[in-house]
Amino acid sequence: MKKIFMTVAVLFFMIGCSNDENVDATPEQEDEKPLEEQIIEVLEENDFFPPEDIVDYEIKDDYIYVFMHSQLNGLSLALLKHNPESLEWLMGEKAIGDTASFGYRGEDEASPIVTIAFADDPAIKDVKIAGEYAKRIQLTQELTDDYSVEVKYWIHFSEMSEVSEEDLEDLPSKSVEYIR
Numbered sequence: 001m002k003k004i005f006m007t008v009a010v011l012f013f014m015i016g017c018s019n020d021e022n023v024d025a026t027p028e029q030e031d032e033k034p035l036e037e038q039i040i041e042v043l044e045e046n047d048f049f050p051p052e053d054i055v056d057y058e059i060k061d062d063y064i065y066v067f068m069h070s071q072l073n074g075l076s077l078a079l080l081k082h083n084p085e086s087l088e089w090l091m092g093e094k095a096i097g098d099t100a101s102f103g104y105r106g107e108d109e110a111s112p113i114v115t116i117a118f119a120d121d122p123a124i125k126d127v128k129i130a131g132e133y134a135k136r137i138q139l140t141q142e143l144t145d146d147y148s149v150e151v152k153y154w155i156h157f158s159e160m161s162e163v164s165e166e167d168l169e170d171l172p173s174k175s176v177e178y179i180r
Contacts, residue, residue, distance in 0.1 A: 039066055039080065042087045048078050050096075055139050060157050063090075063111045065103075069151060071143060075118075079104055079111060101173040103160050110160035115172040117154045126179040129156035130172045 033041075042053040043066065053068040053076075064087065066078040073095045079102065081088040090104045096116055102179035103113035117127045117134060127134045142148045158172050 002124070014069050034057075035064075038087050039064065042080055042089050043078060046078075046089045046092065048092045049076060049125075051075070056137055057174060058114070058155065058157075060112045060114075065155075067137065069139065069141065071141060074149075075116065077102055077116070078112070081111075081130075099173045099176050105160060112157045113160055113172060115156045115158065117156075117173075117176045119152065119154075119178055123180045124178050127154040127156075128177040128179065129154070130158055130175050132156060 039054070039057065041151045042056075043049060043051065049068045049070065053070045054066060055069045056067040058065045058067075059082070062082045064080040066080065066083055068078070070076075075096045076092070076094045077096060078092045079090045081090055082102075090111070091102070093100075093102055097118075099115070099117045101113050101115040104111040115129050115134070117129060119127065126136070134156040136152060136154050138150065138152040140148050141151055156172060
């Protein structure tokens, strides 16, 4: 009798703990597209690379930094603003070939600045930008069936207010330290 009671109790417990996520979903939530699909749509609307080139994206405040890499163009960046109803295209930078800083300043807002640092030297283990460690992104790009290339870059975010508009020497890309 105890076995039957325990079996029924466990069965009710398992049914009660069901993980059905759409039980309380509103019709608006069911129609929302995933963020990745929205990003792809905005990139395509602005003729900015095919979706298979996306290697990473970072979200800072209301801004989405989309990183793409292709054999032809190398690393590229798209900056989008996340509004409650949609994503808005702000800027795109193709073929970033060297260490650089990017941000967007509107009339009454400013995005965080992303600084991208490259290092082809395999002895480089880490990078500091503006005195802080940067996040390393590494990927393998297959050029042919039997040949691939390792691509690594570092990203760091800083606030736009830290950079004076008049003095471009203050850009974070001017203070990159490569650590071996």
